Amino acid sequence: xxxxxxxxxxxxxxxxxxxxxxxxxxxxxxxxxxxxxxxxxxxxxxxxxxxxxxxxxxxxxxxxxxxxxxxxxxxxxxxxxxxxxxxxxxxxxxxxxxxxxxxxxxxxxxxxxxxxxxxxxxxxxxxxxxxxxxxxxxxxxxxxxxxxxxxxxxxxxxxxxxxxxxxxxxxxxxxxxxxxxxxxxxxxxxxxxxxx
Amino acid sequence: xxxxxxxxxxxxxxxxxxxxxxxxxxxxxxxxxxxxxxxxxxxxxxxxxxxxxxxxxxxxxxxxxxxxxxxxxxxxxxxxxxxxxxxxxxxxxxxxxxxxxxxxxxxxxxxxxxxxxxxxxxxxxxxxxxxxxxxxxxxxxxxxxxxxxxxxxxxxxxxxxxxxxxxxxxxxxxxxxxxxxxxxxxxxxxxxxxxxxxxxxxxxxxxxxxxxxxxxxxxxxxxxxxxxxxxxxxxxxxxxxxxxxxxxxxxxxxxxxxxxxxxxxxxxxxxxxxxxxxxxxxxxxxxxxxxxxxxxxxxxxxxxxxxxxxxxxxxxxxxxxxxxxxxxxxxxxxxxxxxxxxxxxxxxxxxxxxxxxxxxxxxxxxxxxxxxxxxxxxxxxxxxxxxxxxxxxxxxxxxxxxxxxxxxxxxxxxxxxxxxxxxxxxxxxxxxxxxxxxxxxxxxxxxxxxxxxxxxxxxxxxxxxxxxxxxxxxxxxxxxxxxxxxxxxxxxxxxxxxxxxxxxxxxxxxxxxxxxxxxxxxxxxxxxxxxxxxxxxxxxxxxxxxxxxxxxxxxxxxxxxxxxxxxxxxxxxxxxxxxxxxxxxxxxxxxxxxxxxxxxxxxxxxxxxxxxxxxxxxxxxxxxxxxxxxxxxxxxxxxxxxxxxxxxxxxxxxxxxxxxxxxxxxxxxxxxxxxx
Numbered sequence: 009x010x011x012x013x014x015x016x017x018x019x020x021x022x023x024x025x026x027x028x029x030x031x032x033x034x035x036x037x038x039x040x041x042x043x044x045x046x047x048x049x050x051x052x053x054x055x056x057x058x059x060x061x062x063x064x065x066x067x068x069x070x071x072x073x074x075x076x077x078x079x080x081x082x083x084x085x086x087x088x089x090x091x092x093x094x095x096x097x098x099x100x101x102x103x104x105x106x107x108x109x110x111x112x113x114x115x116x117x118x119x120x121x122x123x124x125x126x127x128x129x130x131x132x133x134x135x136x137x138x139x140x141x142x143x144x145x146x147x148x149x150x151x152x153x154x155x156x157x158x159x160x161x162x163x164x165x166x167x168x169x170x171x172x173x174x175x176x177x178x179x180x181x182x183x184x185x186x187x188x189x190x191x192x193x194x195x196x197x198x199x200x201x202x203x204x
Numbered sequence: 205x206x207x208x209x210x211x212x213x214x215x216x217x218x219x220x221x222x223x224x225x226x227x228x229x230x231x232x233x234x235x236x237x238x239x240x241x242x243x244x245x246x247x248x249x250x251x252x253x254x255x256x257x258x259x260x261x262x263x264x265x266x267x268x269x270x271x272x273x274x275x276x277x278x279x280x281x282x283x284x285x286x287x288x289x290x291x292x293x294x295x296x297x298x299x300x301x302x303x304x305x306x307x308x309x310x311x312x313x314x315x316x317x318x319x320x321x322x323x324x325x326x327x328x329x330x331x332x333x334x335x336x337x338x339x340x341x342x343x344x345x346x347x348x349x350x351x352x353x354x355x356x357x358x359x360x361x362x363x364x365x366x367x368x369x370x371x372x373x374x375x376x377x378x379x380x381x382x383x384x385x386x387x388x389x390x391x392x393x394x395x396x397x398x399x400x401x402x403x404x405x406x407x408x409x410x411x412x413x414x415x416x417x418x419x420x421x422x423x424x425x426x427x428x429x430x431x432x433x434x435x436x437x438x439x440x441x442x443x444x445x446x447x448x449x450x451x452x453x454x455x456x457x458x459x460x461x462x463x464x465x466x467x468x469x470x471x472x473x474x475x476x477x478x479x480x481x482x483x484x485x486x487x488x489x490x491x492x493x494x495x496x497x498x499x500x501x502x503x504x505x506x507x508x509x510x511x512x513x514x515x516x517x518x519x520x521x522x523x524x525x526x527x528x529x530x531x532x533x534x535x536x537x538x539x540x541x542x543x544x545x546x547x548x549x550x551x552x553x554x555x556x557x558x559x560x561x562x563x564x565x566x567x568x569x570x571x572x573x574x575x576x577x578x579x580x581x582x583x584x585x586x587x588x589x590x591x592x593x594x595x596x597x598x599x600x601x602x603x604x605x606x607x608x609x610x611x612x613x614x615x616x617x618x619x620x621x622x623x624x625x626x627x628x629x630x631x632x633x634x635x636x637x638x639x640x641x642x643x644x645x646x647x648x649x650x651x652x653x654x655x656x657x658x659x660x661x662x663x664x665x666x667x668x669x670x671x672x673x674x675x676x677x678x679x680x681x682x683x684x685x686x687x688x689x690x691x692x693x694x695x696x697x698x699x700x701x702x703x704x705x706x707x708x709x710x711x712x713x714x715x716x717x718x719x720x721x722x723x724x725x726x727x728x729x730x731x732x733x734x735x736x737x738x739x740x741x742x743x744x745x746x747x748x749x750x751x752x753x754x755x756x757x758x759x760x761x762x763x764x765x766x767x768x769x770x771x772x773x774x775x776x777x778x779x780x781x782x783x784x785x786x787x788x789x790x791x792x793x794x795x796x797x798x799x800x801x802x803x804x805x806x807x808x809x810x811x812x813x814x815x816x817x818x819x820x821x822x823x824x825x826x827x828x829x830x831x832x833x834x835x836x837x838x839x840x841x842x843x844x845x846x847x848x849x850x851x852x853x854x855x856x857x858x859x860x861x862x863x864x865x866x867x868x869x870x871x872x873x874x875x876x877x878x879x880x
Contacts, residue, residue, distance in 0.1 A: 028459060052712060066357070066365045088774055102362040137458065139322055140290045150713050156459075163292060165357060165365035194459060196436035200363045201290035204320040 041110035062103030062141035065200035066165040096133030101203035140199035155180035157195030246368035255370035259381035271334040284314035288324035299351030313477035323441040398477040500641035504663020515695040539672030543665040545623015580760035593696035597736035725756035776830035795853040
C-alpha cells in the first residue's frame with residue numbers, strides 16, 4: 009500500500025519537475041559490452057558518471073583524441089566511481105556499436121570506463137533526456153543526480169580548447185567526494201545530437 | 205608580395221586618372237577578378253565559405269560591410285547564434301588593420317531543424333553572415349587587408365567541424381565605392397535580419413507553470429509564428445508552439461529552474477522577424493489558485509485516512525469519545541490547540557524547505573526523508589508508538605499521555621504536540637490531490653507556498669476540529685467499547701509496516717553498518733517497552749525508559765558518519781597489489797566477510813579510531829578490502845599464498861618487501877606499529 013502511495017507521490021512530484029539535477033536518477037537496465045545486463049541498482053553506494061558517447065562525433069573525438077576522457081576515467085574509477093559510457097545511437101546511424109565494436113574501441117582508445125552500455129533502442133537515453141554526445145551526468149552515492157550537462161565550458165570541437173577548458177564533471181566529483189555541495193550543477197550540454 | 209604590389213600599382217594608376225564611368229566599370233571588373241585570386245573562397249565537403257564585400261573599395265570614414273557567405277549542400281545545415289539542442293554556431297575571427305574592430309555578426313532569422321527527438325536552429329542552402337566595420341577618418345593608401353578565420357560545424361545526420369583562413373585586399377579610394385556583384389545578396393540578407401519591434405507592436409511575456417505566454421498586440425494574424433530563444437536552457441526547442449488568438453504559448457525547458465527576468469530572442473511571423481527582449485511577468489496559473497488551495501485542503505483531509513496519520517487521529521477521536529461529557533468550550537479549545545500544532549509544524553517544515561532552497565539546495569517535498577538520521581529517528585519513534593498501541597505498555601491511562609491531557613488538566617500542550625506528531629508521521633505518507641498541490645506550491649513564491657500548506661494543515665486537522673465543534677456527531681459514532689482496543693492493535697501493525705518501510709528506505713540510503721545500528725536502536729526501544737510493561741508504576745522506570753529512548757535516538761543521529769572522515773576502501777585484486785607495488789605504494793589488505801564476527805569487531809575497534817585513520821592517510825596507504833562473504837577463488841588463493849586459510853587476515857604489502865601479516869585480533873596500536 010505504502011509503495012503504491014509512494015509511487016503515486018513520486019510520479020506526481022516528478023511530473024512537476026521532469027528530470028533535473030536533484031532528482032533521483034531513473035533506474036535503467038541495459039546490456040553492456042561484457043554481454044551482461046546491468047542496472048543502476050548495482051552501483052548503489054558508489055558515485056556514478058554517465059557519459060553519452062558517439063565515437064564518430066567530432067566533439068567526442070576532441071575529448072578522446074586528446075586523452076581527456078580517458079584520464080578522467082582512470083582518475084575516478086581508481087576512486088571507486090563507476091564510469092558508464094553509454095552509446096544510444098540506433099542501428100545504421102552514426103556511432104552505433106555492437107559489443108565487439110565497443111570492446112575493440114576501448115582497446116584502441118585506451119578507454120577505462122567501468123562499463124560500456126549499449127542502448128541502441130535509445131530507451132536509456134530518452135529516460136535521461138540525453139541530447140548530445142557528450143552529455144554527462146554525475147549521480148551521488150544515494151542515487152541523486154548532482155550534475156547534468158556539458159563536460160566542460162568550451163563548446164567547440166577544437167582540440168586546443170580541451171587544455172584551457174574548465175571540466176565540470178571533474179569539479180563536481182571533487183566537490184562531492186570532499187563533502188561539499190556541487191557549485192555548478194546544471195549546464196547546457198554541447199556536442200552532436202544523439203542519433204536515436 | 206605580388207598581390208600587394210599589383211594592388212598598389214592599380215591603386216595609384218586609378219587615382220591618377222580622371223576616370224570615366226565606363227572606365228570605372230571596366231576597372232571594377234578587373235579588380236573583382238584580381239581580388240578573387242586572394243584566398244577568399246574555401247570549398248570543403250558539403251560546404252563552402254567565401255569572404256565577400258558589398259563594395260569594391262574602402263573609403264576613409266565610411267562604414268564597410270563585409271561578410272562570410274556559406275553555401276551548403278542540400279540536406280546540410282549550419283547553426284544560429286543559439287544552436288538549439290545540439291550543434292555549434294559558426295565563429296568568425298576578423299583580422300583588420302589599424303585595430304579596427306568589427307561589429308557583432310548580424311544573424312538572419314533561423315529555421316528550426318528537427319533531427320530525431322532534438323531540435324536545432326540554423327540555416328540551410330545559403331546564408332551570409334555580415335559584419336560591419338567602422339573605418340577611421342584617415343587611412344593610408346596601402347590596400348586594406350581583411351583577414352577572417354572562420355570556424356563552423358556543418359551537419360546533416362552527422363556533423364563535420366571545419367575551419368579556414370580567408371583574406372581579401374580592398375583598394376583605398378577617395379571616391380564613392382562601387383558595389384560588387386554581391387550587393388544584392390547583402391541587401392536581401394539585411395532584409396532578413398530581425399528588426400527591432402516597431403512602435404505599433406507591443407509584446408507581453410508572462411510565465412505560467414510550464415510555459416511562457418507571449419502576447420502580441422498590433423499584428424493582424426500570427427500565422428506560422430515561432431519564437432527562437434537567444435539563450436539555451438530556457439525554452440523547450442523541440443516542442444511545438446501553440447497559437448491562439450494573439451497569444452503564442454512557448455513551452456519552457458525541462459531544465460529551467462527559475463524563470464529568467466528577461467526573455468530574449470527572435471519572434472518570426474511569416475517572413476518577418478523581430479528582436480524580442482521582454483521582462484517576464486508571473487501571471488495567473490491556468491489552474492486558479494483557489495482550486496489548488498482546495499486540492500490541498502482535500503489532500504489534508506484524505507491524509508487522515510492514510511496508515512501513517514490514522515493512528516494519531518483515531519487516538520484523538522477515542523479520547524474525544526471518552527470525554528463527550530466535558531465542557532463544550534474545553535473540547536473546542538483542545539481541538540484548536542491540536543490544529544495549531546499541525547499548522548505550526550507545517551509552517552516550520554515549509555520554512556526550512558524554502559530556506560534550504562534559497563541556499564541553493566535542490567529540494568522537493570519529502571526532503572527530510574532524504575536524511576538518514578531523520579528516517580531512523582522517525583522509525584524509532586514510530587516503533588515505540590506501535591508497541592504502545594499493540595498493548596505492550598501504557599503510560600498513564602491512555603496513549604503516551606498525549607490524549608491524557610484531555611481528561612486531566614488544562615494542558616493544551618499535549619494537544620499541540622499531538623498536532624506536531626500528526627504532521628511528522630504524515631510526511632512519509634501522501635494522499636490524492638496532495639501531490640499536485642504541493643508541486644504547484646513549491647513552484648510559486650513563498651506566500652503562495654505558505655498559503656497552500658496552511659490549507660493542507662487545515663485539511664489534516666479538520667476531522668478532529670469538526671468533531672469537537674459538533675459533539676452531536678460524536679453521539680452518532682459507536683460508543684466506546686472493546687472495538688477500540690482491536691482497532692488500536694490493528695493500527696499498531698500498520699505502524700510496524702511503516703517502520704519496516706522506513707528501514708527499507710534506509711537500506712538504500714545508508715551503508716549496512718548504519719542499518720545495523722538502527723536495528724540496534726530499535727532493539728533498545730523494545731527493551732524500553734518491556735521495562736515499562738514490567739514496572740509500569742515506578743517513576744524510576746519512566747526515567748530509565750526516557751533515557752533509553754534518547755540513547756537510541758542519539759545513536760542513529762550521531763553515528764551517521766561524515767563522509768569526509770570515512771576511509772576509502774577499494775576492492776581487492778591481486779593485480780592491484782602488484783600495480784600499487786610497482787607505483788611505490790604500500791597497500792593494506794583487510795580480508796573479511798560479512799558473517800565473520802571477529803572481523804567486524806576488529807573493524808569497528810580499529811578503523812573508526814581517528815589515530816589509525818590519520819596514520820593511514822599520512823603514510824598514503826592504499827586500503828583494499830577482500831570480501832570473502834561469498835565464494836571467491838582469487839581471494840582464497842591470495843590467502844593461501846599468505847599461509848592463511850580463513851578470515852580475519854590482515855596483510856601489508858610494501859614494495860620490495862615480503863608481505864607482513866598482522867595477528868587475527870588487532871588493535872589500533874598493532875596496526876599503527878606495523879605501518880612502514
